[in-house]
Amino acid sequence: MSSAYPRHLAGQSARIATRSASGGGHIASRSGSSHEDLLIPLGLVPQLNDDESSILASPPIIVDEPSRNGIKGYSWGFLSRQMRPFSLRKTSLLLLASFLVGSTWVFSKDAKKLPSQEMPIIDSYVPPIPHPPAGYTIQAEGPHPIQWLRKNTFLDIQDLSLSQLQELTETRPKAAFISLVRNEEVDDMVSSIVQIETRFNSRQTHRYDWVFFNNEEFTERFKVAVSAATNSQCHFERIPEEHWSIPPWIDITRFDVGRQFMGGIGVGKAWLQSYHHMCRWNAGIFALEKRLADYDWFWRVEPAVKFHCDINYDVFRFMEDNDMAYGFNMAILDDARSFPSLWERTRAFIDHNEELIDEDADFNWLLHTADDQDHTIRPQTGVEAQIDGEYNNCQFYSNFEIGSLNFFRGKEHMAYFDHLDRAGGFYYERFGDAPVHTLSVSMFLPKTRIWYFRDIGYAHGLCEQCPPHEHHLGPEPNSNGLLSRDVRQQAASTRVDEGNTSTVAAGPFESLGSSHRRWNTMAQDVERQKGIPGLSCGCTVSAIDNNNAKLVPYESKQRKPADPCIRKFLGGEWLVRENRKSDFNSVTEIVADSDGPKYVLDGRDGRIIH
Numbered sequence: 001m002s003s004a005y006p007r008h009l010a011g012q013s014a015r016i017a018t019r020s021a022s023g024g025g026h027i028a029s030r031s032g033s034s035h036e037d038l039l040i041p042l043g044l045v046p047q048l049n050d051d052e053s054s055i056l057a058s059p060p061i062i063v064d065e066p067s068r069n070g071i072k073g074y075s076w077g078f079l080s081r082q083m084r085p086f087s088l089r090k091t092s093l094l095l096l097a098s099f100l101v102g103s104t105w106v107f108s109k110d111a112k113k114l115p116s117q118e119m120p121i122i123d124s125y126v127p128p129i130p131h132p133p134a135g136y137t138i139q140a141e142g143p144h145p146i147q148w149l150r151k152n153t154f155l156d157i158q159d160l161s162l163s164q165l166q167e168l169t170e171t172r173p174k175a176a177f178i179s180l181v182r183n184e185e186v187d188d189m190v191s192s193i194v195q196i197e198t199r200f201n202s203r204q205t206h207r208y209d210w211v212f213f214n215n216e217e218f219t220e221r222f223k224v225a226v227s228a229a230t231n232s233q234c235h236f237e238r239i240p241e242e243h244w245s246i247p248p249w250i251d252i253t254r255f256d257v258g259r260q261f262m263g264g265i266g267v268g269k270a271w272l273q274s275y276h277h278m279c280r281w282n283a284g285i286f287a288l289e290k291r292l293a294d295y296d297w298f299w300r301v302e303p304a305v306k307f308h309c310d311i312n313y314d315v316f317r318f319m320e321d322n323d324m325a326y327g328f329n330m331a332i333l334d335d336a337r338s339f340p341s342l343w344e345r346t347r348a349f350i351d352h353n354e355e356l357i358d359e360d361a362d363f364n365w366l367l368h369t370a371d372d373q374d375h376t377i378r379p380q381t382g383v384e385a386q387i388d389g390e391y392n393n394c395q396f397y398s399n400f401e402i403g404s405l406n407f408f409r410g411k412e413h414m415a416y417f418d419h420l421d422r423a424g425g426f427y428y429e430r431f432g433d434a435p436v437h438t439l440s441v442s443m444f445l446p447k448t449r450i451w452y453f454r455d456i457g458y459a460h461g462l463c464e465q466c467p468p469h470e471h472h473l474g475p476e477p478n479s480n481g482l483l484s485r486d487v488r489q490q491a492a493s494t495r496v497d498e499g500n501t502s503t504v505a506a507g508p509f510e511s512l513g514s515s516h517r518r519w520n521t522m523a524q525d526v527e528r529q530k531g532i533p534g535l536s537c538g539c540t541v542s543a544i545d546n547n548n549a550k551l552v553p554y555e556s557k558q559r560k561p562a563d564p565c566i567r568k569f570l571g572g573e574w575l576v577r578e579n580r581k582s583d584f585n586s587v588t589e590i591v592a593d594s595d596g597p598k599y600v601l602d603g604r605d606g607r608i609i610h
Contacts, residue, residue: 125468125535125606127454128544130447131572133362143322145451153313157203168205168314175297175316176209176235177201178286180278183214186222188303193229196301200311201232208299208316209233211291215244215277237291244277246427255427262430266555267338270430280426282398282433284417287408296320299402308457308466308539315402319451325404326441329453330397330465331565332547336558338430342420343391346439349419356412360446365568366439368392372561393558394565396441397547398434399460402453403441412444452570454544454603457537462550466539468606544574544603567599576600 126146157165177196181189193210201208209232212218218236227234246252255276263271270276292298297316319327350357368390407413417436425431441450457466545564552558567574578598 125455127452127467128570128574128603130450130452130570131574132447133364133571145318145322145324148318148322149313152317155312157205165205168317172205172208172314173297173316173320174295175299176211176292176295177299177301178211178213178292179301179303180213180282180286181303183216183219183222185303186225189222190225190229192301192303192305192307193226195305195307197230197232199307199309200315201230206314207232209235209295211235211237211295213237213239213286213289215239215274235291237289239281239289243281243285243289246273247421249422250424250427254424258428259430262338265337266553267335267430268551268553270338276427276430279430279432280421283426283431283436284408284414284421287405287413292405295405297403298405300398300400302399302460304460305399306457306459306464308459309455309469309535309537311456312535315453315456319402319404322451323449324451325407325445325449326396326437327402327451327453328396328398329400329456329458330463330547331394331438331569332397332463333549333552333560333565334393334395334432334435335552335556336393337556338432339425339435340429341423341425342429342431342435342439345420345423345425346391346416346443349416350443353415356415356444358444358446360448361443362447363439363442365565365571366392366394366442368559368561372559390559391439392561392565392568393435393552394561394568395432395434395438397460397463398432398437399463400453400456400458401437407441407445413440416440416443452566455535457535457539459539463547464539464542465544465547466537466542467535468541468604469535469537541604544570562597574599574601 126149129145154160160168179189179192189212200206210226210230212222212226212235214236215238217238223234223236246255259271259273259276286292287298297319299315315327318324372392417440420426420431420436454465455467457469458464544566548564548566549560552560561568563575576599578600
């Protein structure tokens, strides 16, 4: 009786049977087969181990041959090994190799045809940098803030070694959060503290101090509540009387009449004496407080504000390492009726203190141009349209600001503050700390030392800004830091027609070579920069200029700039408007369209513009 077992013979699965030899040393054909016997020399049989050898009863081996007819799964296995030099496996490998070689040739050929195509860069978000004014040259050897962010942004500080954590903790900048707050605002203050701590300050490498100021003594309830909201050191300071009172050179009768008049015409909080004290203190005196003498940096935090996004880098270290002096995250219009003489006083200061003005300062973005027409009262034409050099009432929204205390207690800013203070503008009018800070940093600092914190999601009252916080693939800027002409034209191809937005196709489908190069570059870029980790935000992305006129009431019939304040500050590509089809002129269009003109860039997509 024969026995059988499955066996792999030279890569083929066969059924090998053994039986007692009855012939004269040849291998007999299997009964039932209509084909000739297939003879296999014994030398081709694989070596067997002891267990396998024991199964074989005798040397003769019969190979189970598939029938050509009537057997399911018939293949060419019946051919002799000498007659089939290529198996299916080898043929498949050969075809695959041929495909890969051909693809490589196509990719290389296509890459030669498209040498100038824009390469992508991977970043979750890169804050926009202002376009330098004409004639200004950025020093190549200076610090680069974007490179710093790529190197020093971490989703989790546990990714750092113990030595790195120790070094960052020991070399923390001398910085503090400062708040001017009343006792009755304790709940709103705690809310702001909790958000700052959660989004930023709770990291062991941060934990910066909090300094609270009040014109009255803080209550125990206030101290206990805010101290429980943070693990950092808290200081509670009462503002000296001389810093919170009407200066002796002010005519109190004139002050009373003026604030009642401004309150009557709707200038916000102008009738409150304490509000005038607050504006004056925040404009300059705050930096002189003794408690802040040991600090170099401050972050102003108001009660009842919201911080929407995680901040995954040390903001103060960023300011210090990149030689920044002032940071903001909104630039908006202010009510011109609150400071009618501010620019006149500022121009007089410039005329008498030219040596204090920074040689690279750029405050042209704060001045009206011939295009800035007063559409509310009447369109200006002729000579009136050529009026230039007046303050356009743009300001950095100072309820959020991060800055250098050394700058605000320095001779330039203090000379400017004293000039305005002696003129009585904080009481006879309602000079605000926001326009004063804006004019000061624009006169005494180059734009390279002013930073737009677009990546910090923030809201206070009506004003709110939410940065892009989705992974975005944007084109690489060219050597000048701007988008290429082809990319601008593609962006400008978006048309608005009767409220429906449609985008013109960019061209034919991407070729295999282009796609290959794109993904290859993306992989290399991820390895190079490790990416800036994506923001974790709890808000809906907003355009950069959605807050532009929220603080200007309808009653203020002031001349408004043709472009939003933040766009004027950023300049460059941010001022490029869409090519819109319209049957009316630009003046009528701006009046009819409550959202104003449309721009190629709105700041929602995180496109990289340097």
